[in-house]
Amino acid sequence: MGREKVLLDENGLREVLKKGLAVPISRLSDLEDVVIVGIYTRGVYLARRIHRYIKRIYGLNLPLGEIDINLYRDDFVRRFDFPQVRESKIPNIQDKVVVLVDDVLFTGRTVRAALDAILDVGRPSAIRLAVLVSRPGREMPICPDIVGVDVDPGQKRVYVELKEVDGQDRVVLR
Amino acid sequence: MRVLLRGVDILGENRADVLLEKGCIVRIAPSLSISADKVYDLDGAVLLPSLCDIHTHSRQPGSDESETLESFSKAAVHGGVTMACTMPNTNPVVDNPAIVSYLIREAKRIGLIDIYPVASITMGQEGKILTEMAQLKQSGAVAVSEDGKSVESARLMRYAFEYAKTVGLLVMVHCEDPSLSEGGVMNEGDVSLRLGLRGIPEISETIGILRDLEIATYVGARVHICHISLGRSVKIISRYKRFYPHLITCETAPHYLIFTEEDVEGYPTNFKMNPPLRREQDRKTLLRAIKSGKIDCIATDHAPHPDWEKELEFELSPFGVVGLETWLSAVVHYFVNSGQLTWRDVKRLCCDRPREILGLSPIDLTEGNIADLVVIDPKREWRVEAKSLFSRGKNSPFLGKVLKGKVLLTIKSGKVVFEDV
Amino acid sequence: MSVWKRKDLLGLRDLSREEIAAILETAKSFKPLLFREVKKVPTLKGWTVANLFFEPSTRTRVSFELAEKRLSADTVNISSSVSSVIKGETLLDTAKNLRSLVCEIIVIRHSIAGAPHLLAKRLADVGVINAGDGINEHPTQALLDMFSMQERFGRIEGLRVLIVGDILHSRVARSNIWGLRKMKAEVSVCGPLTLMPKGIDKFARVYTNLDEALIDKDAVIFLRIQRERQNSGLFPSLREYHRLYGMTEERMGRLSSKTVIMHPGPVNRGIEMVPMVADGDRSIILEQVTNGVAVRMAILYLISTVVRR
Structure with a gap:
C-alpha cells in the first residue's frame, strides 16, 4: 500500500465546487427549469452545498432532491456492502432538467442506476450529470456534462472525503 | 472353549x-x-454382569426397515446387553403364542442374545378383548403390556390385572391419558410455549400412573411402571410402594436422566419421545431416585425408526429414540465417571434389578x-x-x-x- | 456495516432489537414506492421466489406475491396440502425440487411448527421466510403490525398493546409478543383461560375481562377466532365469545380517542368486532394491509443481501 497523495485540500475542494460545479449549474438554471438531485452518499452532501451556494450568491432557491440507488444497482457485490436502503426524496421533476450530482465518476454504473431510478419516479425533459471528479475506467457509455476536475490516478483510486461523512474535506489518491 | x-x-x-x-x-x-x-x-x-434391558422395541415381527432381529441382537451386544424384553406393539401385534415362540427361537438361532417377549394385553392392542395369557406364558412370554399406548377402559384394565395375576404374568404399564396427551409432541411448559409446539401435560402421566396403581393394588396384582419421566411420578409411586412393597416396580430411561425439554430447541426429532423430556428439576429428581432405589431399574425403551421417518417436521416425526448401544456408555460417561453413581449402582440398576423383576436371579461375579x-x-x-x-x-x-x-x-x-x- | 446478516427469517423470537429496527427502517423506505406511478424496482430482477403454501391463504400469499413482483422477481406459487406427505412427497423433497429449479428464496406457510426451520437448515443456499408455521410464529404479520403502530405513534417503545382472542393457538399473537417485548412495548393479552397458554403471564399481563383490559391501551389487536375451536370444548358458543371478547359499539364508546383497532384479517364480522368498528375511523386494518407489502418487500430485500446466488 503506497502513500496517499492529496489532490485537493479543503480550500482546493471548495474552489472546484464553486467554480467547477455551482457556477455552471446556476448558469444552466438561467436557461432551464433545473432540479438538483444528489446521489447517496456524498453526492447528496455535495448537492446540498451547491444548492446553498447558489441560493446565497444568486438568490436562487433551486429544488433539491436526494436519491438512493441501492435498489437499482446491477452489481451485487456492492449491495452486500451497503444494504441500507434510504428513502429517496425527489421533488417534482416533470418536464424539468434534472442535474444529478455525484462525487466521483468512474465505471458509470452508479449513474446508470440513478438514471433508471429517476425515470421510474417521473418524466424529466432531460438529465444532466455533474461530478466533482471524473476519472478513466468507464464500463458504461456515460459522459459527464459538468466536471469539477479530471484526474488520471493510474493504478490508484480516487477518494473524495467530506466533513459531513469523513470529518474533513479533501480529495486524495490511494 | x-x-x-x-x-x-x-x-x-x-x-x-x-x-x-x-x-x-x-x-x-x-x-x-x-x-x-x-x-x-x-x-x-x-467387569460387570451383562445388562438386561426390560423395555425395548425390536420392531419384529413386521418392520424390517426399522430393525431386524439380527440388527437388534448386534445392537444389543454392542451395548453390553445379552437379555432383552421386546414390546408387543408391532405389526402384527405380539398377541399369540406363535409369534412369541418365533421371537425366542429366532433370537436363539442368531445366537447373540436371549429375547424375553412381552405380549400384549388385548388382541391387536385394540383395547377390547384380553389375550390368551396362559398360552402366551406357556410359549415364553414374561409379561403383558399395551406399551405404545394404554388400555383406555379402567374396567378392562382391572380385568387385565386380575387375569394376569391368575396366570402369573407381570403387567408392564405405559401410563398415559390420551385425552390429555392428544396432539402433544413435547412437555407442556415454558419451552413448548417458546417453540410453538403443542404440549403433553404432566397430568397425563400422573393420572395414568394413579389409575393403574389403584387398580393393581385393589386387585393385589404385580405391576411394573414403564419409562417414568417426572419427579412427581416418583413421589406417587413411592407412596404406594410403602404400602405395597412387593407389588410395585418401576423404570426410567437413560434419556430422562440426561436430557431435558430444553434440548428440543431447534426442533430436532432425535429428542422427540413419549413420554417427553421434562424439566431439569425432574431430571435431578429421577437421578436421586435411581441412586436411592426409589426407581428400581433403568431400561432403554430402544425404539428404532428409519431415517426417512425422522427427517420430517417435528410434529409428523414418530416418537422414540434408540438406546441399546449407548446405554452403558452414557451411564458411565455422565454418572460413573463423575462419581454420581458407583459401579455397584450400575450393577443394581442395569443388571440385577431388571432380572429380579422378571423373576430371575441376579448374576454375581463369583466362581460358579x-x-x-x-x-x-x-x-x-x-x-x-x-x-x-x-x-x-x-x-x-x-x-x-x-x-x-x-x-x-x-x-x-x-x-x-x-x-x- | 450491515445489521442484517441472516439468510432466513424464521421468527421474531431470536431476532435482536437492532435487527427488528433494521427491517422497520427498510420498510419505511419501500412504502413510498407503492404509491408512485412506477411501482416496480429492479432489485430482485432475475431472482426466483417460490411461495410454498401448505395452508390455504389468500391474503398473505397475495401480499407476498405483490411484494416479490414489485421487486421484479419471478414468482412461483405452490399450494400443497400436508396430505401430499401421505402421498409420499416430504417437505424436504418438495424444497429440494424447488432448489433444483433454481429458486433462491422460499416463502413457506405450513401447519406444523418448525417446518421452515427444517428447510432453512437443509437448504444452505436458499433463503427461507416463514409465512406462518403451525402455532409457532408469523413474523411478517407481527412486523407489519409493529410498523403500523410505529407509523401511527412515532415509536414502539413504551406503547401499551393489547392482544385479544385465542392466544393459545395464535402464531400472530406469539410473534407480536416476542417482537413487541424486544422493542420494549408493554404487552397485555386478553381471553378466556381455555384459550390462554400456560406460562404466558411471564411475557404479558393477562386479563380475562375485556372491559378492564381496554383501559389505557394504545393499540388493540383482535385475533381471528376459528369456528372449529367452538366444537372442541374450548368455549361454549360464538355468541358468548362475542359478548365477552368482541369489540362492540358500546365498548367503542368507552375507548380512548387515541386507541387504534387492529386485526390480521379477515375479520369475522359480528364476532371479533361489529362492522362499524372494522370500518370505523379508529381501525387501521386497511393500513396494515398496505404496510404488509412494504414490510415484505423490505424482508425480501434484506434476505437477498445475504443469500449468495
Whole structure:
C-alpha cells in the first residue's frame, strides 16, 4: 500500500465546487427549469452545498432532491456492502432538467442506476450529470456534462472525503 | 472353549484375572497363568454382569426397515446387553403364542442374545378383548403390556390385572391419558410455549400412573411402571410402594436422566419421545431416585425408526429414540465417571434389578456363576455416529456426541458375542 | 456495516432489537414506492421466489406475491396440502425440487411448527421466510403490525398493546409478543383461560375481562377466532365469545380517542368486532394491509443481501 497523495485540500475542494460545479449549474438554471438531485452518499452532501451556494450568491432557491440507488444497482457485490436502503426524496421533476450530482465518476454504473431510478419516479425533459471528479475506467457509455476536475490516478483510486461523512474535506489518491 | 480375561477390574473394586469355561466363571484370582483358547488383556477395564434391558422395541415381527432381529441382537451386544424384553406393539401385534415362540427361537438361532417377549394385553392392542395369557406364558412370554399406548377402559384394565395375576404374568404399564396427551409432541411448559409446539401435560402421566396403581393394588396384582419421566411420578409411586412393597416396580430411561425439554430447541426429532423430556428439576429428581432405589431399574425403551421417518417436521416425526448401544456408555460417561453413581449402582440398576423383576436371579461375579458378562473401558472415548451404530435405527440423541466409556467385550454363557478390544 | 446478516427469517423470537429496527427502517423506505406511478424496482430482477403454501391463504400469499413482483422477481406459487406427505412427497423433497429449479428464496406457510426451520437448515443456499408455521410464529404479520403502530405513534417503545382472542393457538399473537417485548412495548393479552397458554403471564399481563383490559391501551389487536375451536370444548358458543371478547359499539364508546383497532384479517364480522368498528375511523386494518407489502418487500430485500446466488 503506497502513500496517499492529496489532490485537493479543503480550500482546493471548495474552489472546484464553486467554480467547477455551482457556477455552471446556476448558469444552466438561467436557461432551464433545473432540479438538483444528489446521489447517496456524498453526492447528496455535495448537492446540498451547491444548492446553498447558489441560493446565497444568486438568490436562487433551486429544488433539491436526494436519491438512493441501492435498489437499482446491477452489481451485487456492492449491495452486500451497503444494504441500507434510504428513502429517496425527489421533488417534482416533470418536464424539468434534472442535474444529478455525484462525487466521483468512474465505471458509470452508479449513474446508470440513478438514471433508471429517476425515470421510474417521473418524466424529466432531460438529465444532466455533474461530478466533482471524473476519472478513466468507464464500463458504461456515460459522459459527464459538468466536471469539477479530471484526474488520471493510474493504478490508484480516487477518494473524495467530506466533513459531513469523513470529518474533513479533501480529495486524495490511494 | 476357555476364555481368559486378564486384568479386569471387578465392579471397579479389585483387579483380577477371570477364567471362563463351559459357560461359567470357573476361576477368579489376582493372577492366572493358565492356557486358554482366547486370552484378552484388559488392563483395568471394568467387569460387570451383562445388562438386561426390560423395555425395548425390536420392531419384529413386521418392520424390517426399522430393525431386524439380527440388527437388534448386534445392537444389543454392542451395548453390553445379552437379555432383552421386546414390546408387543408391532405389526402384527405380539398377541399369540406363535409369534412369541418365533421371537425366542429366532433370537436363539442368531445366537447373540436371549429375547424375553412381552405380549400384549388385548388382541391387536385394540383395547377390547384380553389375550390368551396362559398360552402366551406357556410359549415364553414374561409379561403383558399395551406399551405404545394404554388400555383406555379402567374396567378392562382391572380385568387385565386380575387375569394376569391368575396366570402369573407381570403387567408392564405405559401410563398415559390420551385425552390429555392428544396432539402433544413435547412437555407442556415454558419451552413448548417458546417453540410453538403443542404440549403433553404432566397430568397425563400422573393420572395414568394413579389409575393403574389403584387398580393393581385393589386387585393385589404385580405391576411394573414403564419409562417414568417426572419427579412427581416418583413421589406417587413411592407412596404406594410403602404400602405395597412387593407389588410395585418401576423404570426410567437413560434419556430422562440426561436430557431435558430444553434440548428440543431447534426442533430436532432425535429428542422427540413419549413420554417427553421434562424439566431439569425432574431430571435431578429421577437421578436421586435411581441412586436411592426409589426407581428400581433403568431400561432403554430402544425404539428404532428409519431415517426417512425422522427427517420430517417435528410434529409428523414418530416418537422414540434408540438406546441399546449407548446405554452403558452414557451411564458411565455422565454418572460413573463423575462419581454420581458407583459401579455397584450400575450393577443394581442395569443388571440385577431388571432380572429380579422378571423373576430371575441376579448374576454375581463369583466362581460358579453363569458367564453373562460385559467388560467396559471407562476411559475409552468413542463418537456416536450413524456408521458406528449396529441398529438400523440411527435416531439417537447422542448422535455427534463423544462418550467416554466403551464396551470392549460382551460375553453370553461364556461365549464372546461382541468384541472391540 | 450491515445489521442484517441472516439468510432466513424464521421468527421474531431470536431476532435482536437492532435487527427488528433494521427491517422497520427498510420498510419505511419501500412504502413510498407503492404509491408512485412506477411501482416496480429492479432489485430482485432475475431472482426466483417460490411461495410454498401448505395452508390455504389468500391474503398473505397475495401480499407476498405483490411484494416479490414489485421487486421484479419471478414468482412461483405452490399450494400443497400436508396430505401430499401421505402421498409420499416430504417437505424436504418438495424444497429440494424447488432448489433444483433454481429458486433462491422460499416463502413457506405450513401447519406444523418448525417446518421452515427444517428447510432453512437443509437448504444452505436458499433463503427461507416463514409465512406462518403451525402455532409457532408469523413474523411478517407481527412486523407489519409493529410498523403500523410505529407509523401511527412515532415509536414502539413504551406503547401499551393489547392482544385479544385465542392466544393459545395464535402464531400472530406469539410473534407480536416476542417482537413487541424486544422493542420494549408493554404487552397485555386478553381471553378466556381455555384459550390462554400456560406460562404466558411471564411475557404479558393477562386479563380475562375485556372491559378492564381496554383501559389505557394504545393499540388493540383482535385475533381471528376459528369456528372449529367452538366444537372442541374450548368455549361454549360464538355468541358468548362475542359478548365477552368482541369489540362492540358500546365498548367503542368507552375507548380512548387515541386507541387504534387492529386485526390480521379477515375479520369475522359480528364476532371479533361489529362492522362499524372494522370500518370505523379508529381501525387501521386497511393500513396494515398496505404496510404488509412494504414490510415484505423490505424482508425480501434484506434476505437477498445475504443469500449468495
